[in-house]
Amino acid sequence: MKTLFATALLSFSITVSAADKPIGIVIHGGAGTISRTTMTEQQEQAYHVMLKHAVEQGYAVLERGGSSVEAVTAAVIVLEDSPLFNAGKGAVYTYDETHELDASIMDGRDRNAGAVAGVTNVKNPILLARAVMEKSVHVMLAGTGAEQFAKEQQLELVDNRYFDTEFRYEALKRAKQAMSPQPHQAAVPYDPAWKMGTVGAVAIDRSGNLAAATSTGGMTAKRYGRIGDAPVIGAGNFADNNSCAVSATGHGEYFIRYQVASEICSRAKYQNKSAQAAAKEVITELKQVGGDGGVIVADKNGRLSWVFNTEGMYRAMKTEGKDAISEIFADGE
Numbered sequence: 001m002k003t004l005f006a007t008a009l010l011s012f013s014i015t016v017s018a019a020d021k022p023i024g025i026v027i028h029g030g031a032g033t034i035s036r037t038t039m040t041e042q043q044e045q046a047y048h049v050m051l052k053h054a055v056e057q058g059y060a061v062l063e064r065g066g067s068s069v070e071a072v073t074a075a076v077i078v079l080e081d082s083p084l085f086n087a088g089k090g091a092v093y094t095y096d097e098t099h100e101l102d103a104s105i106m107d108g109r110d111r112n113a114g115a116v117a118g119v120t121n122v123k124n125p126i127l128l129a130r131a132v133m134e135k136s137v138h139v140m141l142a143g144t145g146a147e148q149f150a151k152e153q154q155l156e157l158v159d160n161r162y163f164d165t166e167f168r169y170e171a172l173k174r175a176k177q178a179m180s181p182q183p184h185q186a187a188v189p190y191d192p193a194w195k196m197g198t199v200g201a202v203a204i205d206r207s208g209n210l211a212a213a214t215s216t217g218g219m220t221a222k223r224y225g226r227i228g229d230a231p232v233i234g235a236g237n238f239a240d241n242n243s244c245a246v247s248a249t250g251h252g253e254y255f256i257r258y259q260v261a262s263e264i265c266s267r268a269k270y271q272n273k274s275a276q277a278a279a280k281e282v283i284t285e286l287k288q289v290g291g292d293g294g295v296i297v298a299d300k301n302g303r304l305s306w307v308f309n310t311e312g313m314y315r316a317m318k319t320e321g322k323d324a325i326s327e328i329f330a331d332g333e
Contacts, residue, residue: 022302023062024319025203027055027075029085031249031294032197034312034328044328047084051316051326054078058201059318068211068245069107069130072201076103076126076213079199083165085314086197088124091163091217093172099163101217102231103129104140108210108239115140115231119147123156126215129231131155140231163217175221198230200237200247202298210245210298212237212261219252228252234262241300243269246279249313250293254286260295268299275299279307 029051036044058075062068080088091099103125104115114133117140122128131153132141141149150157198216205211214237216230229236229252236252238261239245246261255261260282267278275297283294287309294308296315306315308330316326327333 021204021206021208022320023059023204023206024298024302024304024317025055025058025062025071025075025201026296026298026304026306026317027051027058027079027199027201027315028247028249028294028296028306029079029199029314030197031308031310031313032292033310034314036329047314047328048326050078050082050084051314052324054201055316055318055324055326058203059324062203062205065206067207068203068205068209069105071203071205072105072211072213073126073130075201075203076199076215077124080124080126080215083167084197085199086168086217087199087215088217089163090165090168090197092168092197092220094218095172095176095221095223097169097172098160099217100222100225101125101163101215102227103213103215104231104233104237105129105133105213106211106233106237106239106245107133108212108241108245111240113139113233113237115233115237116146117142117227117231118225119143119150120160121147121157122150123158123162126213127155128153129213129215139233142227143225168217168220171220179221198236198249200230200249200296202239202245202247202296202304204245204298204300204302208241208300208302210239210241210300212239212245212247214247214249216249229255229260232256234259236261238262238265240265240269244275244278244297244299246295246297248293248295250286250310251291254289254291255293258282258286258289258291260286264295264297274303276303276305276307279305283307283309
């Protein structure tokens with residue numbers, strides 16, 4: 001398959017006074033094998049509508065003076081509530097035909113963070129991750145313990161069947177068929193087409209504070225409590241006001257092993273590179289070792305970008321004085 005590589009054509013850097021910081025937000029709905037040949041015009045339009053709606057909801061928070069944490073939360077909730085993406089309502093199935101969801105959030109002001117893994121009954125996992133960050137002494141909670149905490153925080157709980165969708169169930173059947181010769185596997189040999197829906201958002205607010213949020217249903221047909229990069233701080237999600245904020249999507253095992261999100265910010269901080277250049281470098285290196293995926297990035301100066309090494313990535317951006325833009329394919333459409 002032809003390898004495609006794309007970076008954001010739209011970025012910005014605005015010189016402003018300390019009292020008037022630029023605001024902006026960029027979101028993603030996952031990277032993977034996203035082909036025009038398998039997507040109808042109606043489906044493509046539905047993705048664009050939802051991406052723009054999510055990024056505009058997040059931007060509205062920033063515009064009225066809200067924090068970057070509030071903005072990324074608002075954007076991710078919209079994506080979690082849509083069946084189009086592999087997060088929340090649209091979460092993929094495990095091998096056992098259930099749904100296990102992961103999420104994380106990080107505040108660039110003090111690197112405070114919260115994450116949850118393997119939750120089965122929380123309607124919006126990003127709200128639980130934020131509650132872990134703001135209302136507990138922990139960083140990550142998992143499974144039934146995380147669900148008990150969600151109940152104590154009075155978050156909305158749902159039956160696991162709430163996350164059922166026909167599209168994801170058909171994907172599970174295909175995955176099981178592919179892995180039938182080796183049913184003991186933790187998951188089917190990785191196919192980018194089955195991991196293209198993790199959602200995320202990064203933003204910068206009026207005070208110059210960065211934040212990142214990521215949410216996912218994980219990998220189709222995952223087994224044995226598999227957890228990917230989305231809830232792992234530094235791998236799939238990271239924010240530091242001294243460098244940048246990153247939300248990642250792709251083959252989670254590689255993003256964990258190479259600590260992709262924090263690696264990008266570290267190179268920007270310590271090697272005097274732009275965050276976008278650091279992201280391009282890291283995602284290129286990831287491809288060389290077999291890792292597919294992409295990232296969205298916001299740096300401390302308010303520049304927003306995206307980088308990916310797959311055929312496409314659902315993505316959208318909104319900055320001050322400009323209309324929201326959304327793109328799906330590597331050619332920018």
